Amino acid sequence: GESVGLHLPTLSVQEGDNSIINCAYSNSASDYFIWYKQESGKGPQFIIDIRSNMDKRQGQRVTVLLNKTVKHLSLQIAATQPGDSAVYFCAENISGGGAQKLVFGQGTRLTINP
Amino acid sequence: EAQVTQNPRYLITVTGKKLTVTCSQNMNHEYMSWYRQDPGLGLRQIYYSMNVEVTDKGDVPEGYKVSRKEKRNFPLILESPSPNQTSLYFCASSFSPNTEAFFGQGTRLTVV
Numbered sequence: 001g002e003s004v005g006l007h008l009p010t011l012s013v014q015e016g017d018n019s020i021i022n023c024a025y026s027n028s029a030s031d032y033f034i035w036y037k038q039e040s041g042k043g044p045q046f047i048i049d050i051r052s053n054m055d056k057r058q059g060q061r062v063t064v065l066l067n068k069t070v071k072h073l074s075l076q077i078a079a080t081q082p083g084d085s086a087v088y089f090c091a092e093n094i095s096g097g098g099a100q101k102l103v104f105g106q107g108t109r110l111t112i113n114p
Numbered sequence: 115e116a117q118v119t120q121n122p123r124y125l126i127t128v129t130g131k132k133l134t135v136t137c138s139q140n141m142n143h144e145y146m147s148w149y150r151q152d153p154g155l156g157l158r159q160i161y162y163s164m165n166v167e168v169t170d171k172g173d174v175p176e177g178y179k180v181s182r183k184e185k186r187n188f189p190l191i192l193e194s195p196s197p198n199q200t201s202l203y204f205c206a207s208s209f210s211p212n213t214e215a216f217f218g219q220g221t222r223l224t225v226v
Contacts, residue, residue, distance in 0.1 A: 032212050043204050043217035089156070093212065098164050100145050100211035101172060104157040
């Protein structure tokens with residue numbers, strides 16, 4: 001079935017440390033994945049995406065890894081800052097017949113400790 | 115500034131009183147969607163639209179209607195709201211079905 005899940009609902013890290021957020025997906029036909037950040041009172045904000053023909057993609061302080069063999073995604077945030085505190089969602093983009101649907105995981109709340 | 119704008123941000127209404135939540139995007143995107151976000155259930159798609167006058171049901175369409183008369187607007191209509199439609203609603207748009215979706219700021223709806 002279509003489901004995207006996260007291994008940990010909460011994660012606390014010290015400011016300046018690196019953080020890793022994990023995500024599992026179930027639809028092996030999915031070919032596009034997106035990480036979103038949601039701060040309190042705001043809508044999901046795009047962070048980084050990756051397509052299934054890649055296994056790694058880097059942005060500014062963020063890296064997404066994709067392991068299609070085990071259907072696993074991870075988001076790595078380097079040198080975390082207080083502004084990184086938020087809920088992070090992985091989303092599986094399902095497109096077919098011209099339609100688009102994002103299947104979201106439950107989210108991981110990341111807390112940055114000073 | 116490229117954005118998706120929803121209105122209102124907060125709404126409290128009574129059971130059965132029809133309401134509309136508006137959504138507008140200024141990015142000339144063809145694809146638009148509505149999601150609801152509930153604790154423990156994450157974000158679930160209600161309806162989507164691939165272009166003007168083309169809409170279809172998502173995973174949880176019951177109790178909702180949408181329309182797409184213009185490319186930029188995609189209103190969500192609750193003809194007869196019920197308490198189980200109390201939720202946080204997000205509108206999203208994207209350029210194509212395989213590009214990132216941009217989300218609005220959300221509408222927190224309470225039906226009493």
